[in-house]
Structure formats: C-alpha cells, structure tokens
Amino acid sequence: MDASTADTHLARLAGAIAEPARARMLCCLLDGHARTATELAAVGEVAASTASAHLARLKEQRLVESVAQGKHRYFRLAGSEVAAVLEGLLVVAGAPRSEFQPTAPSRLRAARTCYDHMAGTAGVALHDRLHAQGWLQATAEGGAYELTAEGAMALESLGLDIESARSSRRRFACACLDWSERRPHLGGALGAAWLQLSLRRGWVRQELDGRALALTPKAKREMPELFGLA
DSSP: OOHHHHHHHHHHHHHHHHSHHHHHHHHHGGGSOOEEHHHHHHHHTSOHHHHHHHHHHHHHTTSEEEEEETTEEEEEESOHHHHHHHHHHHHHHTOOOOOOOOOSOHHHHHSEEETTEEEHHHHHHHHHHHHHTTSEEEOSSTTBEEEOHHHHHHHHHTTOOHHHHHTSSSOSSEEEEOTTTSSEEEEHHHHHHHHHHHHHHTSEEEOTTSSBEEEOHHHHHHOTTTTTOO
C-alpha cells in the first residue's frame, strides 16, 4: 500500500468512527463482549434500520465483525488492533467507559450446558485459561482451535481422552459465543469431552430441572483456575 492509498484508507476509517452513533457502538464493544444489532441500536440511540446501516459501514471498514450463534447474530470488534486504536482515541478524548452488565439469571450465568459442552462464566474461564497457558491455539480455519503438545499432555493427565474427541465426526475444538457473557467458551468435541470429564470427576453437578451446572467444592480445591474460581 503506497502513501496515497494509505491516506485514503485512513480517511475512510476516520469517517466511519467519527459518526456519533457508530462511535458509541464501537466504544461499547471495547469490553470484549459481543452484542446484537438491537442492543447496539439502543447504545447508539438510533432506530434498528439505522443501526443496521451503521453496522454495515463498520463491517465494510473492517472495524467490526459479525458472528452467528443459533438464531441470533452478534457483533464484536474485528480484532485487537481495532481495540488498541479505539483505546488510544479514548485516552485523548478522556472519556470513561461503562462495564458490561449481563442480564442472565445468576445460576445460569455461573455455569450451564450449551448443547453438550460447558457455558457461562465457568466455560469462558476454561476457554481463556487454556489460551493463557498456551495449551490451545487458533488455527487458520476461522473459529477453530487446536491443542498444543503441552496442552494435550496436560489434559490427558487430568483424564481427558484426546483421541476419542478427535475421532468424533464434528469439529475438534472451536469458539462458541456465550449468550450471557458475550465472549467465547470452548465448543466442539473437546468442549463436550471436558464437560463429561468434569461430571465424572465431580467438579460439576448437573441440575435435574434445567441446564444449570453447580460447581462443587472439589472443583475449587482441585481446578480453581480452569473454572474461574481462583
């Protein structure tokens, strides 16, 4: 990209950010949580149709990306580079940011099943901890993950059958957007295997009347970091 082309792209990006409703949407997404177009319309103080047009502009400039989860579509920042630029602009502007306020019931937010894997705060904590430990890494396929050699050894030492998870006729590991946390938890065959291991080891207990999972004292004693209890 030559200087004149870069200048043109910079002007387009600046124009996309400069509109007040779009700026409010982008700042709202800085907390790392994804949101629906309806939620962002409320943040931007615009009608739903106007919000859709704003989000299309932000997607065109690669400032946000959309992800489908079930029947819903969520929007999030397109990457850490976008977040860094916005953070820098907020420093210059001196504007505070509000925190994300989840609306899910507390018992479901803490831990629950999402189809056959773990969701909620505990599921997101597992996802983040596996990445922080260097046990899980993103692949070239969008949203897909692969275990590192160290990660495979660590999980196998806990009793997780990696080969059985790999032989499943589904994605091995992937990001699944959490509807209460609006951040990814671990899905795929690996996520399902982790839930079954957690049930067998007595780290979680399945509630009889719904999707909620109860984290046990044993989880706090043996695996506090992986369940977000540390």
